Amino acid sequence: MVSAPSVAIIGAGLAGLTCGAALKGLGPHVKVFEKSIFPGGRLNHFRAGDYEFNHGAQYFTVSNPLFQNIVSAWQSDNIVRLWDGWIVELQKGQISNSDMTTQRFVGHPHMQIITEKLAENCDVQYSSNICEMEKQSDGGWRLFNERGDYLGAYDVVILATAAHETAILCNQSPKIKQLAEAVEMTVCWSGMFAFENKLDIPYDAAYVLDSPLSWISRYQMFEPKTEADCWVLHASPEWSQQYVASFRGRVMHALLDAFWEAADIEAQKPMSTSVHCWKHAAPINPIDEDSLFVTEDSIGACGDWCTSPRVEGAVLSGFSMADRVMKHLRQCG
Numbered sequence: 539m540v541s542a543p544s545v546a547i548i549g550a551g552l553a554g555l556t557c558g559a560a561l562k563g564l565g566p567h568v569k570v571f572e573k574s575i576f577p578g579g580r581l582n583h584f585r586a587g588d589y590e591f592n593h594g595a596q597y598f599t600v601s602n603p604l605f606q607n608i609v610s611a612w613q614s615d616n617i618v619r620l621w622d623g624w625i626v627e628l629q630k631g632q633i634s635n636s637d638m639t640t641q642r643f644v645g646h647p648h649m650q651i652i653t654e655k656l657a658e659n660c661d662v663q664y665s666s667n668i669c670e671m672e673k674q675s676d677g678g679w680r681l682f683n684e685r686g687d688y689l690g691a692y693d694v695v696i697l698a699t700a701a702h703e704t705a706i707l708c709n710q711s712p713k714i715k716q717l718a719e720a721v722e723m724t725v726c727w728s729g730m731f732a733f734e735n736k737l738d739i740p741y742d743a744a745y746v747l748d749s750p751l752s753w754i755s756r757y758q759m760f761e762p763k764t765e766a767d768c769w770v771l772h773a774s775p776e777w778s779q780q781y782v783a784s785f786r787g788r789v790m791h792a793l794l795d796a797f798w799e800a801a802d803i804e805a806q807k808p809m810s811t812s813v814h815c816w817k818h819a820a821p822i823n824p825i826d827e828d829s830l831f832v833t834e835d836s837i838g839a840c841g842d843w844c845t846s847p848r849v850e851g852a853v854l855s856g857f858s859m860a861d862r863v864m865k866h867l868r869q870c871g
């Protein structure tokens with residue numbers, strides 16, 4: 539009996555898990571490797587004791603009909619909801635209404651739930667930082683983690699990592715390496731602050747202009763264990779780049795100062811503070827391909843850096859990748 543072909547997907551972010559879940563039941567044995575201890579990548583949710591924050595992607599929009607169908611299914615599963623928050627534009631304390639016609643969706647109870655649900659349909663091995671891929675002379679790839687442990691041989695490998703990570707891993711497939719290397723990514727400092735009492739801020743989120751910040755958002759906890767008011771502050775790409783190597787404490791104070799100035803309210807002492815630097819937050823120049831596949835090397839790549847720097851882009855890239863894998867496997871007979 540001929541055994542089913544094997545596919546390794548590196549990265550359990552949205553693109554990798556979309557690809558893995560789409561391949562389920564279609565024939566190949568699929569294994570997903572994730573360096574972190576949970577799925578999500580840039581969709582991650584952050585907990586600090588009783589406080590919660592979406593500190594990566596904040597919401598998503600839909601423009602593609604395929605993605606619209608997927609989002610409708612997520613809504614039926616009650617893991618995604620329309621966000622009806624009041625979103626404004628802020629300029630030095632001046633509020634103006636932002637575009638309220640755009641439909642914005644959020645994961646329920648948090649953004650990461652989308653990847654948690656997708657991961658239920660995939661065989662994911664966590665804490666597996668793939669550091670080396672060895673091309674076999676008879677086709678296929680051997681994978682190794684950072685300790686040099688052998689993690690198996692696979693007929694096809696899919697890199698569902700951010701562009702810079704793909705470029706590092708792809709030494710033996712120059713075409714993908716070259717394309718991934720050319721993609722530049724923005725930096726984003728994200729601050730997560732919990733306040734004991736509700737701040738005197740009437741809106742739920744704001745795009746911030748003329749400030750070190752670009753975005754602020756109140757996090758609505760689904761089943762709050764406290765009365766705390768939790769806010770996520772995103773610094774602008776320019777400011778984040780300038781402060782990329784700064785100490786966390788310095789960044790934390792700078793973000794808070796910018797918050798009080800932008801919201802034009804009196805400073806309060808937070809009960810909980812955390813900052814995180816997304817050193818590779820969003821691709822500036824995606825390559826404008828749904829996904830990549832090099833038939834002679836049996837290797838592919840997908841992610842938002844192929845399509846568009848958004849949740850929608852990552853999902854569509856993952857679907858396109860699954861399609862290409864199946865076409866390749868059918869051709870291989």
Ligand SMILES: Cc1cc2nc3c(=O)[nH]c(=O)nc-3n(C[C@H](O)[C@H](O)[C@H](O)COP(=O)(O)OP(=O)(O)OC[C@H]3O[C@@H](n4cnc5c(N)ncnc54)[C@H](O)[C@@H]3O)c2cc1C
Nearest residue numbers: 549551552553573579580594595596668841842848849852
């Ligand atoms: C601060 C911030 C705000 C954002 N805001 C929005 C928004 O409001 N709306 C929107 O639509 N989008 C937003 N985005 C973008 C959105 O989050 C991304 O487009 C999307 O999540 C990318 O998914 P991905 O699967 O392509 O990549 P990733 O989420 O980066 O997934 C890659 C995965 O690969 C894993 N990995 C990497 N290297 C290895 C390795 N060697 N071995 C094993 N695993 C590995 C990583 O741990 C990660 O889990 C935001 C992103 C950030 C950072």
